[in-house]
Amino acid sequence: MEVRRDILWRVYLSFLGIVLLGMFILGRSVYIQQVEGDKWLALANKQQQRVIELEAARGTIYSEDGSMLSTSIPYFDIYIDFGAEGLRNKEGKLFRENLDSLSVSLAGLFKDRSAAEYKRILQDGYKKKHRYFLLKRNLSFDQYKKLRQFPLVRLGKNKSGFIAEVKDKRLNPFGLLANRTIGLSRTYRNEEGKIVSTNVGLEKTYDDVLKGESGKRLVRYLAGGVYKPVEGPEIEPRQGKDIISTIDVNIQDIVEHALLKMMVDNEAVHGTAIVMEVKTGKIKAIANLGRTSSGEYWEDLNYGLLATEPGSTFKLATMLALLEDGYVNLNDKVNLEKGSWRIGRRTVFDSERHGREEVTIRQAFEYSSNVAMAKLVNQYYGKKPDQFIKHLKKLGLDQPTGVDLVGESQPVIKTQKSKTWSATTLPWMSFGYEVLISPLQTLTLYNAVANEGRMMKPYLVNAVVESGTVVEKFEPVDKGKICDDKTLRQLHELLIGTCSHEGATGYRLFKDAGYKVAGKTGTALVANGNRGYADRIYQSSFAGYFPADNPVYSCIVVIKNKPFAQRFYGASVAGPVFKEIADKLYALQAGNSREGNSIPDEADSSMYKYAGASSDIREVLGRLEFNYEDNASFHEWSNVSSTVGYAVVKSNPVTPGIMPDLMGMGLKDALYLLESMQVKVIAEGKGKIAAQYPLAGTRLNKNQSVKIELR
Numbered sequence: 001m002e003v004r005r006d007i008l009w010r011v012y013l014s015f016l017g018i019v020l021l022g023m024f025i026l027g028r029s030v031y032i033q034q035v036e037g038d039k040w041l042a043l044a045n046k047q048q049q050r051v052i053e054l055e056a057a058r059g060t061i062y063s064e065d066g067s068m069l070s071t072s073i074p075y076f077d078i079y080i081d082f083g084a085e086g087l088r089n090k091e092g093k094l095f096r097e098n099l100d101s102l103s104v105s106l107a108g109l110f111k112d113r114s115a116a117e118y119k120r121i122l123q124d125g126y127k128k129k130h131r132y133f134l135l136k137r138n139l140s141f142d143q144y145k146k147l148r149q150f151p152l153v154r155l156g157k158n159k160s161g162f163i164a165e166v167k168d169k170r171l172n173p174f175g176l177l178a179n180r181t182i183g184l185s186r187t188y189r190n191e192e193g194k195i196v197s198t199n200v201g202l203e204k205t206y207d208d209v210l211k212g213e214s215g216k217r218l219v220r221y222l223a224g225g226v227y228k229p230v231e232g233p234e235i236e237p238r239q240g241k242d243i244i245s246t247i248d249v250n251i252q253d254i255v256e257h258a259l260l261k262m263m264v265d266n267e268a269v270h271g272t273a274i275v276m277e278v279k280t281g282k283i284k285a286i287a288n289l290g291r292t293s294s295g296e297y298w299e300d301l302n303y304g305l306l307a308t309e310p311g312s313t314f315k316l317a318t319m320l321a322l323l324e325d326g327y328v329n330l331n332d333k334v335n336l337e338k339g340s341w342r343i344g345r346r347t348v349f350d351s352e353r354h355g356r357e358e359v360t361i362r363q364a365f366e367y368s369s370n371v372a373m374a375k376l377v378n379q380y381y382g383k384k385p386d387q388f389i390k391h392l393k394k395l396g397l398d399q400p401t402g403v404d405l406v407g408e409s410q411p412v413i414k415t416q417k418s419k420t421w422s423a424t425t426l427p428w429m430s431f432g433y434e435v436l437i438s439p440l441q442t443l444t445l446y447n448a449v450a451n452e453g454r455m456m457k458p459y460l461v462n463a464v465v466e467s468g469t470v471v472e473k474f475e476p477v478d479k480g481k482i483c484d485d486k487t488l489r490q491l492h493e494l495l496i497g498t499c500s501h502e503g504a505t506g507y508r509l510f511k512d513a514g515y516k517v518a519g520k521t522g523t524a525l526v527a528n529g530n531r532g533y534a535d536r537i538y539q540s541s542f543a544g545y546f547p548a549d550n551p552v553y554s555c556i557v558v559i560k561n562k563p564f565a566q567r568f569y570g571a572s573v574a575g576p577v578f579k580e581i582a583d584k585l586y587a588l589q590a591g592n593s594r595e596g597n598s599i600p601d602e603a604d605s606s607m608y609k610y611a612g613a614s615s616d617i618r619e620v621l622g623r624l625e626f627n628y629e630d631n632a633s634f635h636e637w638s639n640v641s642s643t644v645g646y647a648v649v650k651s652n653p654v655t656p657g658i659m660p661d662l663m664g665m666g667l668k669d670a671l672y673l674l675e676s677m678q679v680k681v682i683a684e685g686k687g688k689i690a691a692q693y694p695l696a697g698t699r700l701n702k703n704q705s706v707k708i709e710l711r
Helices: 002-034 037-048 085-091 093-110 115-128 141-147 201-205 249-266 311-324 361-366 370-381 385-394 425-430 439-450 485-500 574-588 614-623 667-676
Strands: 049-054 068-080 133-139 162-171 185-189 195-199 215-221 227-235 242-245 270-277 283-291 333-335 340-343 346-349 358-360 454-456 461-466 469-473 478-481 518-526 537-546 553-560 609-613 628-631 637-643 646-651 680-685 689-693 705-710
Touching: 068 141, 085 093, 093 115, 093 141, 133 141, 249 270, 249 283, 249 553, 249 574, 270 439, 270 574, 311 370, 311 385, 311 425, 311 439, 311 485, 311 518, 311 537, 333 361, 333 370, 340 370, 346 370, 346 425, 358 361, 361 370, 361 485, 370 385, 370 425, 385 425, 439 454, 439 485, 439 518, 439 537, 439 553, 485 518, 485 537, 518 574, 537 574, 553 574, 609 614, 609 667, 614 637, 614 646, 667 680, 667 705
Parallel strands: 628 646, 680 705
Antiparallel strands: 049 215, 068 133, 068 162, 185 195, 215 227, 242 461, 270 283, 270 553, 333 358, 340 346, 454 478, 461 469, 518 537, 537 553, 609 637, 637 646, 689 705
């Protein structure tokens, strides 16, 4: 009996303890919920909140003539907060009244679902009270503008729950044109919410200028890693500055078409072509094409900046050293040994067995004899190679050019301290082997000869612009004179002779050109990885300047051919590309010398640029029976300009809220475009538009004043 009473006492005591504990937990829960509820809710919200960066609108990259080469276009992601107060009031009266008409409107705009499906999606989101429901991604500005007029949406964010997240996408209006040089601008948000850029080309070099200053926004993270803005931007982002490049769109177009044509015709692996303005060092065009796995060509790498064995174009540096040191004159004799000469255990070969022996040094250069260069360098520098290498270093061939592009290769100029230096290194260096320099370095040297011996630093950006005002301007940089005037005259003669004397490697190319060209061919056998030279892969090149009597442009073309290509000589692969570029640029360049007669510097009716509606331009060209090339595809607006022998119609993309490119447009079209963007237009003069403020690509605000000048 006592045992039973003892057990019952323990059970009652345990039960009482459990009741007291339950009452305590219940009381504490009520206290936390009713008394401390706001405190703990705020703390929970705080733990789910984070400040993230808001990407600024990126600046625009312009060509020298004001065309947009790279710009940002706004896109919109649309979310719905089904918990918005306006949607939940009066048991969802607004939502129910507008549901059918909104569903029909969404189906009509996006055409990806039926109205019934949209209605079902919206009802489901409302029922589950989704606070940040993704409706649609990547809406264009035009789509977003239409969406804002839809039932319910037009009532505003608080009543409709519709939230628009704005983001920018980078667009290159000209597509392939200078794509690698302009660069890519790809951004993503990392796990910490920070914006990370992966850029190349000018987009990377000038990223700090273009990207602007990021803003900051307070957000709350929801399920699935989705975040919702809590209030709005705390700090507004500041738009990036624009840059005006040295690229000329017309020249770039000519260069790319000429290079692509030869690449396709010869099934080449990759190639580059660069045009530089002689007096300034401005790069007016740079094309880089590589063959993809599908057999098409794309701007995949900046081959103009990659160091390779240059081949015979390097012979200009060899002759500069020999002439500057006074070891040779152009009329001195040298024995070509019928095209082969043995030195040590190696044999130097000319590109072909020709049977020539005693020739002048001038002729040896024009024939592009490897034997002559190797013998002369070995004779005069064999016991003092540092003297020859000193000349190469003075020309800056041992250092990158410093062009404003990230990724320029480090050149290789061997010295006696190099691990791979041997008794035959110096002779092989004389004709462009056992050295590594980029095509841009070679072009910089040729440009210096064209520029009266003054070497100019190559560059790609003229100015940095903010809100239409130049905030930084870049001037040409003179790096000094490369040699004395006597040497310079002789180098000039050698390069002209290579393109004008019968039997020279460039003679057939330019014998009927009608203007003088100074240049040099190059053909180099290049290794194919572990296979070495067995695949007979040649790199063809041509470097020079024109017109030779008064140089305006220098140019280099370098093409790597496929294994066992039937055509591989510089004169037959790179040379025709150079000639096509030179022919077209010479024809476009007013004031050039042709056979000693000056072309009058006056208005040329064959040079024009007009802009307007694509349909209007096509109708006018058709009625006038113009021969034209239409590259505008489906774009509503375009411009037409002259090229050699025909007109070219190019797209002129117009984005709402962004200042369009009005150059060459008539007043009627310009007013239509600008007034549809709700800005105030101030027009001066008559004719077609020759100047606009702000520049194309600048973001426009409502009622902003815009000035256009017509001439």
